[in-house]
Amino acid sequence: MKTDKTTTAGRLLATLRRFNPSKVRAFAADDDSRDIAVPTRRRKWEQVITAIEARAWVRVELLDKGGAVLGYVENSDEPAGEIEDLAPSRKALSDAGEVRLAERIVAMVTKAQREVMTFRDAEVQGLLRAQGDVVREMAAGVQALSQVYQQQVQATREQGEATAHAAAVAASANQGDLQQLVEAAPVLLQLLPLVKGLLNPGTTPPARPTNGVISKES
16 A cells, blocks of 8 residues: 555555545545444554445545544546546436437327317317307297287187177167157057958958047948
8 A cells, every 4th residue: 555645645655644534425426425443452543444445435534532533635637437427327317318218208198188178168168159049048938939829819818809899789789779669659559450451351450530539430
């Protein structure tokens, strides 16, 4: 292990010896951290450095017993890890594709629902218009029947009035004829002998006395 202070391992060893931390925390490029215990035996810092470099790391923090940061060391020998983070991984690409697919599915479902609702609204409006037309036709038919009924009632009333007037006229005429007959009854009684003589020509009707009394001899 090179312990030159110009190398990362040398700077890490010098910093460990300087701060003498109780625990070391190493961070990967994706900020995934792992804690490394500090042994109490000899050559403990070489063992800590070996444990740190067992996996790729970009930063190491030196912590005290309470977890406070005493210092840190940046890994200048591992730029590849940072470059790899700039390129999307296969999982990221897969997740992005799934997100786009989900967005397309949601858009298609939303469009289908909108079209279904549009068709349903059009059908409901057409049904309401048809029902309105039927109601208007029924109202017009009821109005026409009402007018016909009113005309029939008017015709019946006029016919009844005409019949009553004719009956009144006939009754008045019959009453006048009867009254004239009653008034003419005395004259008819006086003319009965004359009519009788005309019906029996062999019999000479008695002479009418001047005083209006017929004698027994005649």
